[in-house]
Amino acid sequence: MIVVADSGPLHYLILLELTELLPRFYGQVFVPDAVLQELTASKAPQPVREWLSKPPAWLRFQSVAPDQLDLVTDDLDLGEREAIALAHLLGADLILIDRNFGACRGPPPASAGNRHVGYSSHGSRKRIDRRP
Numbered sequence: 001m002i003v004v005a006d007s008g009p010l011h012y013l014i015l016l017e018l019t020e021l022l023p024r025f026y027g028q029v030f031v032p033d034a035v036l037q038e039l040t041a042s043k044a045p046q047p048v049r050e051w052l053s054k055p056p057a058w059l060r061f062q063s064v065a066p067d068q069l070d071l072v073t074d075d076l077d078l079g080e081r082e083a084i085a086l087a088h089l090l091g092a093d094l095i096l097i098d099r100n101f102g103a104c105r106g107p108p109p110a111s112a113g114n115r116h117v118g119y120s121s122h123g124s125r126k127r128i129d130r131r132p
Helices: 007-015 021-026 033-038 045-055 066-071 079-088
Strands: 002-007 029-032 058-064 094-097 115-121 124-131
Touching: 002 021, 002 079, 007 033, 007 066, 021 029, 021 115, 029 033, 029 079, 033 045, 033 058, 033 079, 066 079, 079 094
Parallel strands: 002 029, 002 094, 029 058, 094 115
Antiparallel strands: 115 124
16 A cells, blocks of 8 residues: 655644554555755654654655645645645555645546545545546
8 A cells, every 4th residue: 555644644643643553554655855955954843853863764755846835836835736746646545644635636647547535634545546
């Protein structure tokens, strides 16, 4: 299973000391560079920064090319945009994100193919139908 995470879910799982759930449920989790920067910024809580100073082997960091961001609405912050773009790029089965996607309307790009992407929105799990 391919899973991509945005900063919100990781942030709270780290603070709640529940990150061990991620490899148990998903094996490995991919994180884009912008999310890593958000989680290690000086305004991030010290426990989050400390946890990321020695990331576990199951947490994989990957860059997203700027042209990949063209597929994602500008209404989101960079971390969210990179997480969505990375999920699309990797053909992810699931994206862990805590954003309400009311602003993300319209048909998915034709390149999305026949995929489903799940996300967490205010504690509930939803699925986005990615069929053209």
